[in-house]
Amino acid sequence: xxxxxxxxxxxxxxNLANEKSEVNISELATQMQVSMPTVNSMVKTLQxxxxxxxxxxxxxxxxxxxxxxxxxxIRKHRLTEMFLVNKMGFGxxxxxxxxxxxxxxxxxxxxxxxxxxxxxxxxxxxxxxxxDKQGRIQEINYLSLSDCKAxxxxxxxxxxxxxxxxLEFLNGRNLSLGTELKIxxxxxxxxxxxxxxxxxxxxxxSEKVCEKLLVKVLE
Amino acid sequence: xxxxxxxxxxxxxxNLANEKSEVNISELATQMQVSMPTVNSMVKTLQxxxxxxxxxxxxxxxxxxxxxxxxxxIRKHRLTEMFLVNKMGFGxxxxxxxxxxxxxxxxxxxxxxxxxxxxxxxxxxxxxxxxDKQGRIQEINYLSLSDCKAxxxxxxxxxxxxxxxxLEFLNGRNLSLGTELKIxxxxxxxxxxxxxxxxxxxxxxSEKVCEKLLVKVLE
DNA sequence: CAATTTTGTTAGATAGATCTAACAATGTAG
DNA sequence: CTACATTGTTAGATCTATCTAACAAAATTG
Ligand SMILES: [Mn+2]
Ligand SMILES: [Mn+2]
Ligand SMILES: [Mn+2]
Ligand SMILES: [Mn+2]
Numbered sequence: 001x002x003x004x005x006x007x008x009x010x011x012x013x014x015n016l017a018n019e020k021s022e023v024n025i026s027e028l029a030t031q032m033q034v035s036m037p038t039v040n041s042m043v044k045t046l047q048x049x050x051x052x053x054x055x056x057x058x059x060x061x062x063x064x065x066x067x068x069x070x071x072x073x074i075r076k077h078r079l080t081e082m083f084l085v086n087k088m089g090f091g092x093x094x095x096x097x098x099x100x101x102x103x104x105x106x107x108x109x110x111x112x113x114x115x116x117x118x119x120x121x122x123x124x125x126x127x128x129x130x131x132d133k134q135g136r137i138q139e140i141n142y143l144s145l146s147d148c149k150a151x152x153x154x155x156x157x158x159x160x161x162x163x164x165x166x167l168e169f170l171n172g173r174n175l176s177l178g179t180e181l182k183i184x185x186x187x188x189x190x191x192x193x194x195x196x197x198x199x200x201x202x203x204x205x206s207e208k209v210c211e212k213l214l215v216k217v218l219e
Numbered sequence: 220x221x222x223x224x225x226x227x228x229x230x231x232x233x234n235l236a237n238e239k240s241e242v243n244i245s246e247l248a249t250q251m252q253v254s255m256p257t258v259n260s261m262v263k264t265l266q267x268x269x270x271x272x273x274x275x276x277x278x279x280x281x282x283x284x285x286x287x288x289x290x291x292x293i294r295k296h297r298l299t300e301m302f303l304v305n306k307m308g309f310g311x312x313x314x315x316x317x318x319x320x321x322x323x324x325x326x327x328x329x330x331x332x333x334x335x336x337x338x339x340x341x342x343x344x345x346x347x348x349x350x351d352k353q354g355r356i357q358e359i360n361y362l363s364l365s366d367c368k369a370x371x372x373x374x375x376x377x378x379x380x381x382x383x384x385x386l387e388f389l390n391g392r393n394l395s396l397g398t399e400l401k402i403x404x405x406x407x408x409x410x411x412x413x414x415x416x417x418x419x420x421x422x423x424x425s426e427k428v429c430e431k432l433l434v435k436v437l438e
Numbered sequence: 439c440a441a442t443t444t445t446g447t448t449a450g451a452t453a454g455a456t457c458t459a460a461c462a463a464t465g466t467a468g
Numbered sequence: 469c470t471a472c473a474t475t476g477t478t479a480g481a482t483c484t485a486t487c488t489a490a491c492a493a494a495a496t497t498g
Contacts, residue, residue: 005455026475038456040477045454057463057476087306088332098326107317113307224485245445257486259447264484276446276493 004104007073009042013062014070022059071135076111077103078124083114085125092125093167127158127177142214146207150185154215161212223323226292228261232281233289241278290354295330296322297343302333304344311344312386346377346396361433365426369404373434380431
């Protein structure tokens with residue numbers, strides 16, 4: 001059974017491997033906030049457990065077994081976040097830190113019961129997909145708001161970043177998942193976008209914000 | 220901050236210290252399922268953190284600081300058990316193992332929210348008192364069923380043992396907290412007690428069982 | 439009270455997770 | 469292509485939590 005530490009490495013590996021599939025030691029060290037030698041020794045451990053493939057001086061790759069293990073931890077994380085928001089009344093900006101701990105609990109029934117109480121959700125409070133019990137993850141191809149054009153109407157569907165600060169920024173502007181945004185204009189100079197929604201008739205969002213907002217285009 | 224291991228030692232110390240106040244190294248080793256040298260080195264660590272008082276060859280004693288720390292972990296454990304039973308539909312025989320893990324989560328809001336949702340309960344699903352936020356524990360003096368006499372009517376209020384096996388034994392006989400028991404007779408030879416309750420007109424309970432059942436006497 | 443048993447301590451080892459310092463391989467930019 | 473920067477590895481140390489073997493103190497018992 002994976003230790004709490006190993007589980008956190010697997011999760012980081014899984015997230016960093018989106019698309020590229022390969023992960024550098026230095027990337028992983030940055031992500032995990034540990035030194036490169038620490039990562040070096042940990043990848044050797046993970047390799048012994050057949051969770052990843054490692055060759056000296058090469059980037060590492062998760063094995064199918066490692067991917068499944070990681071996805072199942074991410075499943076527990078996201079179910080927990082959903083439970084905290086929908087069943088315990090937490091704000092979406094408060095749940096990540098708690099889920100970071102709860103995800104390591106070994107009690108299948110606990111998470112099955114959450115799942116059941118939530119009605120088998122497929123996305124978490126930040127719009128990220130919840131892997132199924134087999135560790136399969138359904139990839140949804142949203143568009144980034146920064147790739148949208150003036151005149152389009154879109155629905156805010158997910159975020160590429162769920163830091164507390166960013167979520168509080170969105171809270172401050174009444175922006176939540178499902179909000180319908182009309183794109184009034186786009187500034188060519190700094191790529192900022194002006195949107196209207198709810199009782200906000202004109203809100204300017206910087207490119208930095210727009211690229212973190214994933215949307216479904218309505219028209 | 221106490222490690223998960225230290226937290227488990229503190230909890231064991233607190234539970235073993237009921238009444239006697241002092242705890243032997245060997246008792247603690249048995250309880251924690253580790254060797255005596257392991258306990259010996261751990262008590263030195265706990266002493267450095269001022270959670271207990273230790274002198275060579277003497278039994279150890281928790282300091283007030285250590286008692287409070289322990290009581291607050293027990294609070295998290297018992298709130299969790301109550302939440303699992305009352306809000307998530309678990310049976311009282313399923314929750315201890317899960318709570319044993321959840322009690323180590325560092326997230327005051329998480330437990331405050333549980334407390335609030337539960338309506339600030341004072342006892343857990345096994346009838347044990349839930350320490351308050353200051354770590355104060357309200358001692359309730361129940362009588363053991365084994366000390367009751369024929370003719371008395373009592374209400375099952377708590378258990379001195381909450382092992383899954385014992386709880387399943389009680390489930391099998393429809394015995395739950397709050398059940399009113401009429402003591403039909405008591406066998407002088409083996410101290411077994413015959414009770415009637417609900418649709419059970421004559422159930423014989425061995426001394427071993429009776430001493431684990433804590434009751435309030437009605438008449 | 440002396441012998442034996444139980445309880446507790448010390449020493450030394452191991453495994454996991456981390457670090458720094460030193461060095462080696464790889465990649466990049468002039 | 470060489471120099472420099474970046475990336476990765478090795479060696480060796482530390483800290484936590486655990487173990488066994490050996491020994492010492494305390495308690496029990498005849
Ligand atoms: Mn999260
Ligand atoms: Mn985590
Ligand atoms: Mn319990
Ligand atoms: Mn525990």
